[in-house]
Amino acid sequence: QGPGRPPGAQIPDFTSADFQKARTDPQLLEVIKNGRGMMPGFAQQLNDQGLQALVGHVRGFSPR
Secondary structure, rough: OOOOOOOOOOOOOOOOOOHHOOOHHHHHHHHHHHEEEEEOOOOOOOOHHHOOOOOOOOHHHOOO
Protein backbone atom coordinates (compact mmCIF):
# COMPACT_ATOMS: atom_id res chain seq x y z
CA GLN A 1 0.00 0.00 0.00
CA GLY A 2 3.08 2.24 -0.19
CA PRO A 3 3.89 5.10 -2.52
CA GLY A 4 5.56 2.81 -5.07
CA ARG A 5 2.36 0.87 -5.67
CA PRO A 6 1.11 1.30 -9.24
CA PRO A 7 -2.32 2.94 -9.51
CA GLY A 8 -5.10 0.38 -9.58
CA ALA A 9 -2.87 -2.49 -8.46
CA GLN A 10 -4.80 -5.14 -6.55
CA ILE A 11 -2.81 -6.21 -3.52
CA PRO A 12 -4.09 -9.26 -1.63
CA ASP A 13 -4.76 -9.05 2.07
CA PHE A 14 -2.57 -11.80 3.52
CA THR A 15 -4.30 -11.37 6.89
CA SER A 16 -7.67 -12.36 5.41
CA ALA A 17 -8.94 -15.79 6.40
CA ASP A 18 -10.60 -16.03 2.99
CA PHE A 19 -7.28 -15.37 1.23
CA GLN A 20 -5.49 -17.97 3.35
CA LYS A 21 -8.20 -20.62 2.85
CA ALA A 22 -8.46 -20.03 -0.91
CA ARG A 23 -4.82 -20.84 -1.69
CA THR A 24 -2.74 -23.94 -1.16
CA ASP A 25 0.96 -23.80 -0.38
CA PRO A 26 1.81 -25.05 -3.91
CA GLN A 27 -0.33 -22.23 -5.38
CA LEU A 28 1.46 -19.62 -3.28
CA LEU A 29 4.82 -21.11 -4.24
CA GLU A 30 3.91 -20.94 -7.94
CA VAL A 31 3.06 -17.23 -7.73
CA ILE A 32 6.16 -16.36 -5.69
CA LYS A 33 8.35 -18.37 -8.04
CA ASN A 34 6.92 -17.28 -11.40
CA GLY A 35 5.01 -14.10 -10.61
CA ARG A 36 1.51 -13.09 -11.64
CA GLY A 37 0.11 -9.92 -13.12
CA MET A 38 2.31 -7.03 -12.01
CA MET A 39 4.24 -9.10 -9.48
CA PRO A 40 7.56 -10.40 -10.79
CA GLY A 41 8.73 -13.93 -10.11
CA PHE A 42 11.60 -14.59 -7.72
CA ALA A 43 12.83 -17.97 -9.01
CA GLN A 44 16.09 -16.38 -10.22
CA GLN A 45 16.79 -14.60 -6.92
CA LEU A 46 15.86 -17.31 -4.39
CA ASN A 47 16.66 -20.98 -4.03
CA ASP A 48 13.99 -23.56 -3.13
CA GLN A 49 14.59 -23.07 0.58
CA GLY A 50 14.11 -19.31 0.27
CA LEU A 51 10.94 -19.74 -1.78
CA GLN A 52 9.51 -22.14 0.82
CA ALA A 53 10.43 -19.67 3.56
CA LEU A 54 8.40 -16.99 1.79
CA VAL A 55 5.39 -19.31 1.62
CA GLY A 56 5.75 -19.80 5.38
CA HIS A 57 6.04 -16.05 5.86
CA VAL A 58 2.79 -15.43 3.96
CA ARG A 59 1.12 -18.16 6.04
CA GLY A 60 2.34 -16.35 9.16
CA PHE A 61 -0.11 -13.52 8.39
CA SER A 62 -3.05 -15.89 8.78
CA PRO A 63 -5.52 -14.78 11.46
CA ARG A 64 -5.41 -16.95 14.56
